[in-house]
Amino acid sequence: MNPTGNDDELDDAYRRASAGDAGRPGAATRSAILAEARAAALRRSPAANDSRMWWRAAAGVSVLGVALLLWRQVDHPLAPLDQTAAVAQAPAPAASAPAIVEEPASEAPRDANAISRAPEPFPANASMERQVAADAAQYAKKPASAAPAPPPASEAESRLAARSELGRSFAAPSLFERQFPDAWSSTTPPRALWILEDAAGNVLGSGIAEGSDWQVVRTNLMKEFADRNIGPWDIITVRNAQAVEVRIGVARLQ
Amino acid sequence: MDASATSDEALLLRYAGGDVAAFEALYERHELPLWRFTLRLCGGQRANAQELVQEVWFAVTREAPRFKPDARFTAWLYTIARNRVIDRHRTARHYASLDAIDGTGATLAESLADPDAPQPPQQAEQAEQGAAILRALETLPEDQREAFVLQTEGGLSVEEIANITGTTLETAKSRLRYARHKLKALLRDYA
Numbered sequence: 171m172n173p174t175g176n177d178d179e180l181d182d183a184y185r186r187a188s189a190g191d192a193g194r195p196g197a198a199t200r201s202a203i204l205a206e207a208r209a210a211a212l213r214r215s216p217a218a219n220d221s222r223m224w225w226r227a228a229a230g231v232s233v234l235g236v237a238l239l240l241w242r243q244v245d246h247p248l249a250p251l252d253q254t255a256a257v258a259q260a261p262a263p264a265a266s267a268p269a270i271v272e273e274p275a276s277e278a279p280r281d282a283n284a285i286s287r288a289p290e291p292f293p294a295n296a297s298m299e300r301q302v303a304a305d306a307a308q309y310a311k312k313p314a315s316a317a318p319a320p321p322p323a324s325e326a327e328s329r330l331a332a333r334s335e336l337g338r339s340f341a342a343p344s345l346f347e348r349q350f351p352d353a354w355s356s357t358t359p360p361r362a363l364w365i366l367e368d369a370a371g372n373v374l375g376s377g378i379a380e381g382s383d384w385q386v387v388r389t390n391l392m393k394e395f396a397d398r399n400i401g402p403w404d405i406i407t408v409r410n411a412q413a414v415e416v417r418i419g420v421a422r423l424q
Numbered sequence: 425m426d427a428s429a430t431s432d433e434a435l436l437l438r439y440a441g442g443d444v445a446a447f448e449a450l451y452e453r454h455e456l457p458l459w460r461f462t463l464r465l466c467g468g469q470r471a472n473a474q475e476l477v478q479e480v481w482f483a484v485t486r487e488a489p490r491f492k493p494d495a496r497f498t499a500w501l502y503t504i505a506r507n508r509v510i511d512r513h514r515t516a517r518h519y520a521s522l523d524a525i526d527g528t529g530a531t532l533a534e535s536l537a538d539p540d541a542p543q544p545p546q547q548a549e550q551a552e553q554g555a556a557i558l559r560a561l562e563t564l565p566e567d568q569r570e571a572f573v574l575q576t577e578g579g580l581s582v583e584e585i586a587n588i589t590g591t592t593l594e595t596a597k598s599r600l601r602y603a604r605h606k607l608k609a610l611l612r613d614y615a
Contacts, residue, residue: 187554210485
């Protein structure tokens with residue numbers, strides 16, 4: 171066959187050469203892709219959506235509760251007394267605290283309108299202020315117990331979430347496989363591993379983060395790289411080839 | 425079985441509806457062509473290509489519900505791949521790989537189990553010719569190499585190549601024509 175002849179012969183010669191040279195992606199890449207496909211399908215399943223809806227609803231109730239609390243504490247210190255007059259059907263806040271937890275979502279906008287239309291509140295006095303303070307303290311406990319918010323994300327996790335949009339976290343399994351081949355294939359890998367990069371993204375060192383204590387790892391690294399600052403950890407949770415979750419912290423030497 | 429039920433597009437829609445086996449079938453079908461496409465655009469650097477194909481397939485799993493079945497899956501897939509490669513080239517300095525492999529023939533040497541072992545003359549000639557083709561491909565301008573690989577690996581039409589690369593039909597055609605012309609000339613010099 172003469173690849174310098176017609177186009178088809180050239181294309182065939184190229185395809186043969188390419189197939190012989192290229193091989194195929196590693197088994198780990200293949201496993202990571204198929205695992206992600208399963209995980210993505212699961213995330214889209216109705217059960218997962220139900221769970222997300224519940225959390226959204228719970229978060230919404232929490233936000234409304236906190237908003238009402240702040241409004242009462244900061245902008246309208248006398249609102250509880252005024253509110254009982256303006257919203258006749260609402261239970262008295264001090265006497266029936268649990269009802270307040272149920273109220274904010276439906277009553278808060280109506281309260282706000284009522285107050286804005288109402289005449290100026292009564293002049294404050296010491297006993298009123300004490301009552302308001304007691305109410306505020308009581309309400310402050312309720313939203314937290316009625317609708318627990320998810321634990322706040324750490325700064326690193328927030329940054330990681332942002333970085334994942336850039337595709338960085340997708341590169342993590344390959345990085346994992348290259349830097350920790352034993353942990354990658356193990357059924358009992360360490361729970362946390364660390365990687366230190368230079369400013370150009372080259373790996374300077376890596377190891378096991380004992381007890382998942384990133385601060386200890388940082389302290390040890392700072393001793394090793396005296397006079398150099400080490401950036402915050404980006405913590406990535408990935409599954410290894412055995413589908414075991416491992417946390418990988420990546421920091422940069424600055 | 426109805427061929428349309430196993431088309432790429434039908435498989436992707438089934439996957440978007442939760443059928444993981446459909447994704448696996450789709451992956452089997454396109455794993456190697458996509459890998460070779462990515463590898464060629466990465467200049468033979470396997471570590472980079474490996475990360476990129478993973479990113480591409482992850483994007484497919486994420487974007488599957490937004491796929492419009494009036495488009496061809498292959499064109500969609502290679503659009504994602506091309507965009508990822510461009511992104512990677514832009515940020516290449518941040519992703520310098522420790523185990524990157526020079527693409528000027530070293531990868532072929534790796535693939536040969538034992539280059540010193542005696543080979544039948546025909547096989548040896550084919551291997552040499554193959555190496556020459558891949559080396560010649562590396563010397564092409566990027567847009568010509570891209571058009572050529574989109575067609576030979578991805579099986580895309582000239583029109584699809586024009587759409588993916590954001591050019592006119594005529595430009596895509598001439599890129600392909602120049603690519604083949606140069607490859608043949610380089611191979612003639614080699615011969």
